[in-house]
Amino acid sequence: MKIATWNVNSVKARIEAIRLWISEAAPDVLCLQEIKCANEAFPRSVFEDLGYNCAIHGQKTYNGVAILSKRPLEDVAAGLPGCDDDDHARYLEAAVTCGTGVIRMASVYAPNGNPVGSNKFDYKLRWLERLTARAKQILKQEEAAAFMGDFNVIPSSEDCHDPAAWVNDALFQPESRAALRRIEHEGYTDAFRTCNTQTHQFTFWDYQAGSWQKDHGIRIDHILLTPRATDCLKTCAIDKHIRGREKPSDHVPVWCELEL
DNA sequence: ATGCCGACAGGATGTCGA
Numbered sequence: 001m002k003i004a005t006w007n008v009n010s011v012k013a014r015i016e017a018i019r020l021w022i023s024e025a026a027p028d029v030l031c032l033q034e035i036k037c038a039n040e041a042f043p044r045s046v047f048e049d050l051g052y053n054c055a056i057h058g059q060k061t062y063n064g065v066a067i068l069s070k071r072p073l074e075d076v077a078a079g080l081p082g083c084d085d086d087d088h089a090r091y092l093e094a095a096v097t098c099g100t101g102v103i104r105m106a107s108v109y110a111p112n113g114n115p116v117g118s119n120k121f122d123y124k125l126r127w128l129e130r131l132t133a134r135a136k137q138i139l140k141q142e143e144a145a146a147f148m149g150d151f152n153v154i155p156s157s158e159d160c161h162d163p164a165a166w167v168n169d170a171l172f173q174p175e176s177r178a179a180l181r182r183i184e185h186e187g188y189t190d191a192f193r194t195c196n197t198q199t200h201q202f203t204f205w206d207y208q209a210g211s212w213q214k215d216h217g218i219r220i221d222h223i224l225l226t227p228r229a230t231d232c233l234k235t236c237a238i239d240k241h242i243r244g245r246e247k248p249s250d251h252v253p254v255w256c257e258l259e260l
Numbered sequence: 261a262t263g264c265c266g267a268c269a270g271g272a273t274g275t276c277g278a
Contacts, residue, residue, distance in 0.1 A: 009277085010267055034277085036267070061268055062276075112278055115262080152278070168262095171278060206278065207265035218278080250266080250278080 001098055003029040003105065004255035005148035005221055007204075011035040011066070014249055015043055021242060022050055027255060028070050029096060031107035031148045035064035042066065057107075059089035065107040065149070071096045075104075082130040090127070091134075098260045103229060104138060108149030113170030121170050124152070128179035135183050135224070144229040144260065147188065150204075150251065151222050153180040155190065158199035159219035171220060183224060191223040191256045195236040203238055204251045212243055221254045232258040 004027040008014040011032060022030065030052070035042065039058040047054055052068040057078035067073060073094040080091040090109040095102050108131065113124030131147075138145045154172045157163040166172035184190060192201070202217025211217065225233060236256035243252045 013267065034267095112276085114276095114278070150278095166278095169278070204278070209264055211265095220278080247266095 001029070001103070001258045001260045002027045002255055003146055003148065003223070003258065004253050005031040005033070005107070005223060006253040007033040007109070007150040007221060007249060007251035009034050009036070009249040009251065011043060012037060012041070013247070015046060017242070017245060017247065017249070019046060019050070021239070021253060025239065025253065025255065029105055030068040031105060032066040032068070033064075033107060033109040033150045035066055036061060037064060055092060055094045057089045057092040063089045063109060065089060065092045065109050067092055067094050067105055067107050069094070069096050069105075071098065080127070080130045080134060082133060083126070086127075091131070100260055102143055103258070103260060104143060104145040106145070106147045106149070108147050108151060110150065110152045112152050113176065116168060116170050116173055121173075124170060125175055125179060128176070132179065132183050132186065135188060136186055139187050139226055142228060143226070144232065144258075145226045146229055147183075147224040148254075149222070150220060151180060152220055153177060154218050154220055155180055155193070155222075159202075161200065161202075161216040161218075166218070171218065180222075187227055188224040189227075189230040189233070191225050191230075191233055191236040192219070192238065192254060194230070194233065195256070201238055202240070203254055205243055207250055221251055223254060223256050229258060232260050234259050
């Protein structure tokens, strides 16, 4: 089973790019972030024509996440528990039944949090705490699960081109990195880091300052697996070449193959 | 240099992203 995540920076602006990547990569599940449209504006029929079921947690203009799956999506739940007045569409969960059982998927779009010291940074840390709480709940069920998406956290210095350029950024604050580590310490595995020892492997390159041309990127899109899912992990990769295409998202797809 | 690019809403240019 091939599962993937991609922050597309507007599903409408990226529809042809997504269609092309799906036809080449043929993921069984694709978690999307920053779809930037309401549920009713989501181009559902494009994906249904490609053989996917759609679960959508949309929002006009900002945020918005979705899960596409060749198999039926069950037990769909939109929103992260723990804060009733959070109106950002940043989290969507669904379960997929496969040959050997059920795997739960979460499409994750953590807040950016800049500037540091602002209420946006507080919101980011609180949001990551709520994500950790949900991750712990799922861990208790002892089922296969994958948290996939844009966590907006650079895990270590080796996950960016120049750490000095990021020291004042919310994505690289010790508190942000600790929040991601806390999820891992609960028992989750960073699929990419487990499968790849190479440093400086990025998932995001800014549109500005020739970041792509200079390979000045950061690794902020992650797949975190429960132990049961990690036991099935075969490969994990970043489809870097997608960033070099016409009208690209600033993020590229990350995927892993699970022997499920 | 809180910019450089790009999407969005709206119909100019400010907000947001990371």
